[in-house]
Amino acid sequence: MSVLPDPGASRAVLIGTSRYEHLEQLPAVSNNLTALAGLLSGPLSLRMPAPNVTIVENPRDSSTVMDPLRQAAAEATDTLLVYYAGHGLIDPHDALALAMPHTQPGRIETSLNYDWLRQILLGSRAQRHIVLLDCCYSGLALGRMSASQGLADHAAVEGTFLLAASAETRTALAPVGDTHTAFTGALLDTLRHGIPGGPPLLDLETVYQHLRRTLKARAHPAPQARNRNSGARVALGRNQADLPAAPVTAAAGPEQPDHRLWPDPSAISTVIGFVTNLAAVREVSGLTQQEVSRRSAGRISTGTISKLVNRDTLPATWTTTAAYLSACGVPDDQIQQWHSAWQELRRNASATQEPRTGTPGGGTTEAGKARRWLSALWRGRGH
Structure with missing residues (x-):
């Protein structure tokens, strides 16, 4: 696969x-x-x-x-x-x-x-x-x-x-x-x-x-x-060439065709992967942000959707993400897989933030690692 x-x-x-x-x-x-x-x-x-x-x-x-x-x-x-x-x-x-x-x-x-x-x-x-x-x-x-x-x-x-x-x-x-x-x-x-x-x-x-x-x-x-x-x-x-050529209309109903290949939450191991795949869900659905908001029965606004798929941190709560996935038409069993991925990332983030024995300053955060990685990348560029 x-x-x-x-x-x-x-x-x-x-x-x-x-x-x-x-x-x-x-x-x-x-x-x-x-x-x-x-x-x-x-x-x-x-x-x-x-x-x-x-x-x-x-x-x-x-x-x-x-x-x-x-x-x-x-x-x-x-x-x-x-x-x-x-x-x-x-x-x-x-x-x-x-x-x-x-x-x-x-x-x-x-x-x-x-x-x-x-x-x-x-x-x-x-x-x-x-x-x-x-x-x-x-x-x-x-x-x-x-x-x-x-x-x-x-x-x-x-x-x-x-x-x-x-x-x-x-x-x-x-x-x-x-x-x-x-x-x-x-x-x-x-x-x-x-x-x-x-x-x-x-x-x-x-x-x-x-x-x-x-x-x-x-x-x-x-x-x-x-x-x-x-x-x-x-x-x-x-x-x-396989994505919907135009947004799905309300008349099409909330269910998507069976052949639609949704992003796989089991392949996600990072916060960046989680958020970028959330954005891909809407693209695969063929829905506009306005249509996703409408299908959520008012639970999430277009502004909330935009913030959800453009953030650089893990959503603090699950409710909004679940409403977004459901409104996009993701099957319930896959939403459960998304929930599991979200929970695993939360556990990993908590473990990363715990102090490490013998490490001055109480350990190293994921953000700190990212900053040092970015700095190293720029030092290594061959321009």
């Missing part, structure tokens, strides 16, 4: 090189990074908080990439997404190397060895990993992934999906004058507009098959993919 990652427990590191001293310039890569970061943080994709998405653009050296990547790998407990766009090179051992601004052909030490990135995945706390490579010869990474028994064993437990823009012997396409590279441009279009007739969630296998058909029809290099365990079932967003 496809699953959307909890945005609060997930991290993304987007790496790209658009300016080169010795190789052809790739100005579209800069646009790739900005657009993909915006999508991952927005309602069309994973709704990840902006601090959870790190951009490393035109890294000055390998540590500029590896440091924020290690930080993200240490923080992510749900999903870790790693993206690279730029020139890909082949080293003397036929392995993939990722080019940086100062990379020189024939001097492999000036590039970022893909295997270094791969090692970060081995030590990650994340349950699932997504690797997106938009570069020449990125298909080499598929072979490198399967070459190590250690990584195969790890992926069988954790779940890994690697999507590469081109096969081992094909170069990726960056059409001159286009806003984005061919592969990333097609990926962005898929997340923005969805796949007509596709499933409610755009899992990686569905996205891969759609990109392959789309790019081959345009006579562009066909992407390659490698899946380990449950990696293919991780979704990058809801299928925008």
Whole structure:
């Protein structure tokens, strides 16, 4: 079954090189990074908080990439997404190397060895990993992934999906004058507009098959993919083509069609995940805030709904959330699952706020951790 990652427990590191001293310039890569970061943080994709998405653009050296990547790998407990766009090179051992601004052909030490990135995945706390490579010869990474028994064993437990823009012997396409590279441009279009007739969630296998058909029809290099365990079932967003085209009217009644796929409360492990999924409930229902308020029989106003789905803390009481879910048409059994998720988050918050033995100042709050994490992210950005 496809699953959307909890945005609060997930991290993304987007790496790209658009300016080169010795190789052809790739100005579209800069646009790739900005657009993909915006999508991952927005309602069309994973709704990840902006601090959870790190951009490393035109890294000055390998540590500029590896440091924020290690930080993200240490923080992510749900999903870790790693993206690279730029020139890909082949080293003397036929392995993939990722080019940086100062990379020189024939001097492999000036590039970022893909295997270094791969090692970060081995030590990650994340349950699932997504690797997106938009570069020449990125298909080499598929072979490198399967070459190590250690990584195969790890992926069988954790779940890994690697999507590469081109096969081992094909170069990726960056059409001159286009806003984005061919592969990333097609990926962005898929997340923005969805796949007509596709499933409610755009899992990686569905996205891969759609990109392959789309790019081959345009006579562009066909992407390659490698899946380990449950990696293919991780979704990058809801299928925008599957959502209601217009708000549901009052005449439609409170019950929603049986095929509607509601956000799964059992996949929620953070407050951010709880709140962002509450917002997604209304979008899936097809109702406006005014209609949700009307169906609640006056229990919640439109202003209350707006505050509920735009807050950054857990709702203090359950009554309003229950009324909102019911008015949106969520089945009673799923509302009980939401209640259980809310109770679990409350217990976790209480435990976090309890003083810890030997810790000056009575322990560390979740908010304090978030502030330090945000500070570390900004220090690690490679702008």
